[in-house]
Amino acid sequence: MSTFVHRFVLAGTQEDVPFARHKVIDQVRKWGVSMDDETDDAIRLVASELITNAVVHGEGPVTVTLQHRPGHLVIDVLDGNSLAPQRGCAQADDESGRGLALVGVLASRCSWEPTRHGKRVWAEITLPMPVPAVRTSALRSMPDPDLAFRPTTATSATWIGPSGRVPCTRPSMPAAPRLLPAQAAMGRP
Incomplete structure (x- = not known):
């Protein structure tokens, strides 16, 4: 079973977030992952939240690593701040504070770990498995x-x-x- 890895580094500014979100989706598509709208939205939101948290609460450059193996995508974000990510307690009218809670709901697994120069926050998303061509033609018949x-x-x-x-x-x-x-x-x- 092959694992594909793609890594890119961001300067760590708010302007990087939309670019990074598109780069994540584009890379997953380049790997040939068939995504329905729900999976596309989950990947986009999880990537956006992890990268935004690294930019807003982290320090220095942000490294994003994507790991894909059949049925799974791990989005891994490394920043220079070693403090644990904090889940917010957002009120109904708050504009922020829900990101990690959303990641926890959309990801099949997520966690964080301190590193020598900061922390790594990651989330794993379960991807739809492609139906083999032989099975598809058999089902059609x-x-x-x-x-x-x-x-x-x-x-x-x-x-x-x-x-x-x-x-x-x-x-x-x-x-x-x-x-x-x-x-x-x-x-x-």
Whole structure:
């Protein structure tokens, strides 16, 4: 299982945050991760909150590291302040103080750790797993699960669905195999 890593360094200013947010999403797309709107929004918000906290509460340059392996994305942000990140207790009309709480809700795991020159705050986001092409084509060829395929005679079959009986052009189903007495006693072929 391959792990892809991408790292970039920011000056640590507020103006860096929109650029970094777009850079994170662009990199995840370059890796070929298929994202629905919900996953895209979660990645964008988690990256934005972690980077904003590093810029506002950290010191010096900010290093952002992305690690992708199938089904998982880790957004890791390193800044020069060794103090633990603090969850705010935002009131309804406060404009800030909810970032780490949102990260905690959107990420499957998140934490922080002190480093020699500051701290590392990270969050892991669970990504949708791509459906293998073979499975996708097999699923497309399967009948609608809302329809039931029932043989009605030895030579014809009928689809029983929401709109009633519809003749089927499929060949008739083969007769069930005969069971030997020992197999019948065990309840299996």
